[in-house]
Amino acid sequence: MSASTSIRSVSTQQAPAAENKHAARSRRDRIHGWSFMAPFLLFFGLFLIWPLIHGIVMSFTGKSLTGANSSFLGFANYAEALGDVDMWHALGNTLYFTVISTVPLVLVALLMAALVNMGLPAQWLWRLSFFAPFLLASTVVSLFFVWMFNPQLGLVNEVLSKVGIAPVDWLNNPDIAMWSIVIATLWWTVGFNFLLYLAAMQNIPQAHFEAASLDGAGGWRQFFSITLPQINQTTIMIVILQVLASLKIFDQVYQMTGGGPGGTTRTIVQYIFETGFTGYRLGYSAAISYIFFGLIVVVSIAQFAITRKRSA
């Protein structure tokens, strides 16, 4: 209280001087404000805005890593990309991975969270062990699975042979390789979704469940009629985050199969990388990445529209 009264008394008694002081002070505040934001703005501009603009400009040129032929080409790169079988193939692989990885990454996370939330003993241990793989680097995860999936020496085939199942060529069979990547990815990242789900479930007021039990609702009924609707917002968020994360898949594939066998696991990010950095064609690879960027924007807007309609 004393602070505000003293300021008010100053402002009524010495109006002009105070106004000057006030203006000077707000200008100084602005300068201070901007200077606090400056480091962020500098890096944001340098490493996000500038590359974004530079990339668009580059996608209209024939710029190569070696500096040769960097003339302006107009939309030629985009036209070439739209007719590039390998780009469509890589894009198809990426969408395929997104679909077959998002479904288990959401459902398994939900299942694990529901199990832990049922009141298993030593909850912290479950939480820790489900989440721990998420803390590993992608290289470590890839190495684990490359060894475990090894057709001759691998743990997985060893275990399968014990129960009489013929060895599977996990990473070299074109029909199976992408699923092997999904298995590795599931083990690695499901913990994050699990944690989000668990937090959401633990936020549901206990009173709902008590009331439902009094009305005679069993465990399944409670799960479908209380738990699921209550964590609806979390599901939407997890699906959106998961789709975006899966579209960007690169690390595991690059390290586990290198895009093989027969290019069946080459994703769009890897194709962009190969075109630009090992194939030297930076301009063309920029064009592909903006096509991909456009796709991500469309997917995001679609998801946003669907979820808004639903929650409205």
Place this chain on the structure above:
Amino acid sequence: MHQPRDNSSPGLSRRQLLRGGGLALAGLGAAGLLSGCGGSAAASETAQLRFWHLLSGGDGIKMAAMIDSANSSQSAWHVNPTVLAWGAPYYTKLAMASAGGRPPELAIMHAARVPGYAPGGLLDPWDLDLLAENGVTPEDFAPRIWENSQVDGAVFSISLDSHPFILMYNTEVADKAGVLGSNGQLEEITSPDRFKEAALEMSKVTGQHGLSYGYLNDGAQMWRMFYTLYLQHGAAIELVPGQKAKVDRDVAVDVLEYIGSLLDDKIATASGDGGTAIAEFAGQDSGMIVSGVWELPTMINAGVPLDAMPIPTLFGTPAAFADSHAFVLPHQKSLDEQKRRDSYAFVAALLKGSINWAQAGHIPAYQPVVRSAAYKELMPQAHYAGAADIINYDPRAWFTGSGSDFQAYFADNIQNVFLGRTAAKDGWDSFVKRLDTLLSKPNPV
């Protein structure tokens, strides 16, 4: 009690403290930069040469020893090597460093990659007079190696070695299988069927396989084997930008089918990757291995009773896939003449001392070393030294060479052929289609 905030108070405010702290930090940073500059400038009068290479493992240790001995043999210059991981990342980094104007004074590249680099101005040609001053002349190199070092009439690479794809075999297994000649070396095998028979005999001795061949997920290994046998038919591949790839389809399909027939789980396992193949041969569970010469030290260290030879000529024309580790001069924006002269001296010293490099399995490119008594006594290296006369580099194009996407695309299309999942002609056709696409695209170099 709340006190009205007063900026004119004599005490230090939080903002003043932060502002002062920021300035102090900036000052520290600047001071650090300055002292950094001073440190390197004051280092010495000895010229510091930056040298990039991609040799790791046993090769890397040998190279480090050769650099150390070259450094200690004089005091005018000192070579500081930077070792980068083999493959696409190395070539990307080298190209970017050169394009960005901050390349090393000297680098090692695979000779087959040079045609993709030289025309873009990323490399400077070698001055033959300056080389001669250092005692190195064109006549000192095997003809095929020297021929390959030139792009548009200028010499862009000086090869240290050639490292062909060869055959190593277990002499004890071969002896028991009855496939040794009277000279104690593997009998001369001149037909594809005889090679299979010999391998089957060996598989009876080992109880496992006759031949080790690691190829899964390794486009380079698939390409080396394929290209060797393809060339043995006297066929060639020509890649001219703007045109369709010139290939011999019938020969290619024959070769692919032949390699596929070796991977029958008796002669060789169908599920062999590089590690499995090496482990199998080193563990004496097979009689032969087809591989690069650089695996030789591993096999010697494993205690395998070992000999080696060029890949037998199964289809009439002696030929072997090979590449070379070659010295290149990345283009300098502002050339330091003295450092360049020192680079020549260093390269000459390494070439003349390349008998040490031969111990790593590679065939020295510098002929005075190959002709020396010391090399002739080096076993089993001397038994495959003749491969240098029949070597072939990758077909020339901006996208070919060791560690290039070319070999990855080969794997994309051919692995399923080797695994028996795709017909040879379909795999080959889609590979050629891929080559046609690459040739139709604008050349980025």
